[in-house]
Amino acid sequence: MNPLLQDFNTAPFSKIANKHYKPAIKKAIEIAKEEIHKIVENTEKPTFENTTVALDFTGEKLNRITSIFFNLNSAETNDEIQKIAQEVSPWLSEFRNDITLNEALFKKVKEVFDTKESLNLTPEQEMLLDKQYKSFARNGANLNESDKTELRKIDTQLSKLSLKFGENVLAETNAFEMHLTDENDLAGLPDSTKEAAKQLANEKEKEGWIFTLDYPSYIPFMTYADNRELRKKLAIVAGKKGFQDNKNNNEQVVLDIVNLRHKRANLLGYKTHAHFVLEERMAETPEKVIDFSNELLEKAKPAATKEFENLEKYAKKLDGIDQLQKWDGAYYSEKLKKEIFDLDQELLKPYFKLENVIDGVFEIASRLYDLKFDEVSTIDKYHEDVKTYNVTDTDGNFISVFYADFHPRKGKRNGAWMTSYKSQQVKNGVNERPHVSIVCNFTKPTPTKPSLLTFNEVTTLFHEFGHALHGMLANTTYNSLSGTSVSWDFVELPSQVLENWCYEKEALELFAKHYETGEVIPMKYVEKIKESASFHEGMQTLRQLSFGLLDMSWHSQNPSEIKTVKDFENEAFANTKLYPDVPENVMSTAFSHIFQGGYSAGYYSYKWAEVLDADAFEYFLEEGIFNKEVATKFKENVLSKGGTEKPMILYKRFRGKEPKPDALLKRAGLL
Structure with a gap:
């Protein structure tokens, strides 16, 4: 008996063995195909019920089984599971293609879609029909045969190129190590960083210390190492990933990707790749994104310039440096921050015992x-x-x-995320409730000490719990519109907004208590946390905006005339530049977010969501951070509604108006 193929409510983890996954997924694909076949073969006239709703309910068993499998592949994996993932992933993408390229099915969906004006649909039903029709049309269902063939060809090339891009970046990252044998070269580094570098050297059977381009090694070195020449060496190597004269060069790969994306968008009837992507986002058009970015840039640039000048003066006073370079930024910022705020993360940790923070976030949700x-x-x-x-x-x-799964272990990937094992939906008159999970990597308790969190980890826990609330409070009819199934630039609002409570006295008093004495966190620490949160916010904002604008430059115009990556990039960065250019460095050839991840024409959404969260939290601040009326409005118009209506409609219903960047600028100290 395969436990995955039985009916179950909560996932039957203890009964599942690795051998169950492949047969269960294979069988569930067959069941889903049979459900699709039934819709296609139905001789009645296509209706909203027998086509649109029926299609939304297909693949339920498959979704439940694959959610268990892929969630464990992230949180509790092993070589065998990873090997199974390589095998089943092509089955699933083939199954998805079989659906979107099923002409008979699309014909029925289109027939319902074409009569939608006469169907008297609710906004949620209209959204379901719209989303379904677009999932076909945006994947080429309306194209003629030769264009469909062309589209498949482009998609195959793009998936190969994006894998190639990632492999090249990884190869460049792994190819470099900085091997140090003189202890004086380690001046300034924290003990934990030195310890990790020593361990790395031991693993490679070498004396001394090894530093690499992996972030846990690279970032502390750039932040704390006193040796400027070594910081320069490391920074330059990191900045030329994919931009060297070797087999890992990504320049042509980047140009091929942007040209193919443009061609694909044109084939589907869009002006550019950005127009294609943004049609399904809250921002809607590239013009809106560029205006939004430039409006923030106008406000952030004066502050960034001033912060940069102050940092230059500080570096000159401290070490006689005349020209601040890219490899100096993190180092002097950290020194200046410590001098101004005198805030040591180690001082805060005793106030953030994991169990207390969990109780705190539950109490706030209550x-x-x-x-x-x-x-x-x-x-x-x-x-x-x-x-x-x-x-x-x-x-x-x-x-x-x-x-909730809080501690690191072998077989669990880094980072923190929220996920789901079962979506909420209303089926046969029953409101089926969701099963939601958060996964983090916080320090484990030891025999003498409980798990104590850094303040950064506290905000991470609140962030993921904000996503979880979006999933838990879902109250929609159709599972494909439920919970976090919302547009990319709206999904971070519930998570980012909850982080704000971590900075408020009224909320901290509920849970930030010393694990030994029970003393509530002193308010002078809270003030320092708040003040230091906006330190160098101008420069940070400028940096984020520069990445978003670079992404938009690549994707919101015809790229066929672009000759060299370096010249194009310099032009895109012209308005956001603070540091002198480094001739042997380029960003695009290792900009994995947009050339390998899902962020192409979407990098702006980090800042977009910050504007939403600051604007939303301002409403709570005006009325009181535990104000029931505001909380109920947020719950009813945002958290429970999922993707049932356009995000801006939902947001305005909660807030009474469109979001303005003023609250973010105020919070960041940029007004």
């Missing part, structure tokens, strides 16, 4: 959204570290299952 979290031992879990909860409202109604 005050805002009437939720109650009960830890239970009856829910099956995939590792003993995982905590499981039943979530109810104050009337005792069941809201969600919640899993």
Whole structure:
């Protein structure tokens, strides 16, 4: 008996063995194909119910099985699971292609779509139909046969190029190591960084210390190492990844990718790749994104310039440096920050015991959204570290299952994320509630000390819990519009907005208590946390905007005339430049977010979501951070609504107006 093919409520983790995955996924694909076949073969006239709704309910078993499999591939993996992932991924993408290129199915979807004016649909039904039709049209369903063939060819080339891009960046990253044998070269570095570098050298059977281009090694070296020549060496090598005369050069790969994306967009009837991508985002058009970025740039640039000049003066006073270079920025910023705020992260940690922070975030969710979290031992879990909860409202109604997995271990990838094992939906008149999970990597408790979080980890926990609330409070009819199924530049609002409570006295008093004495965190620390949060915000904003504008430059015009990556990039960076140019460096050839990840024509969304979250939290500040009326508005118009209407409509219903960047600029100290 394959436990994955039985009916289950919560995932039957303890019964699953690796051998169950492939047969279960294979069988679930067959079941889903059969469901599609039924829709196609139905001889009745296509209707919203027998086509649109029926299609939304297909593949339910497949979704549940693959969510278990891929979630474990991130949180509790091993070589065998990774090998299975390589095998089943092509099956799943082929299955998806079979759906979007199924002409008979598209014909039915289109027939319903073409009559939508006469169907008296609710906004949610209209959104479902719209989204479904577009998922076909945006993947070429309306094209003639030769154009479809061309589109498939382009898609194959693009997927190969993006893999090639990533392989080249990885090869460049792995090819370099800086091997130091003189202890004087380590001056300024924290003990933990030196220890890690020593361990790396030991692993490679070498004396001394080894530093690499991996972030946990690179960033502390650039931030703390006193030796300027070595910082320069490391920075230049990091900046020329994919831009060297060797087999890992990515210049042509970048040019090929942007030209193919442009060609693909034209084929589908769009002016540029950015026009294609943004049609489905809150921002809607490249023009809007560029105006938005330039408006922020206008406000941030004077502050950034002033911060940069102050930093230059500081470096001159301290070490007689005449011209601040890229390899000096992090180093002098860190020194200046410590001098101004005198805030040591180690001082704060005793106030943030993990269990207290969890209780704190639950208490905040209770005050805002009437939720109650009960830890239970009856829910099956995939590792003993995982905590499981039943979530109810104050009337005792069941809201969600919640899993939380907090500590690093072998087989768990780095970082923090929120995910789901079961979507919320209304089926056969029953509101099926979601199963939501967050996964983090916080320090484990030791025999003498509990798990104590840095302040940064506290905000990470709040961030992921904000996503979890979006999933838990979902209350829509169709699962494809439920919870976090919203546009890319809207999904970070619930997570980023919750981080704001970490900076407020009223919220901190609930949970920031010294793990030994029970003393509430002194307010002078809270003030320092708040003040230091906006340190060098002008320069940070300028940097983020420069990346977003570079992304837009690549994707919002016809790229066929671009000759060299370096010249094009210099032009794109002209308005945001602070440091002198480094001739042997380029960013695009290692800009994995846009050439390998999903951020092409979308890098702006980091800043976009910050504007939303600052504007939303301003409303809470005006009325009180635990104000029930504002919280209820946010819950009913944002958290529970998923993707059932356009994000701006939902946001305006909550806020009463469109978001303005003023709240963000005020919070960042840029006004």
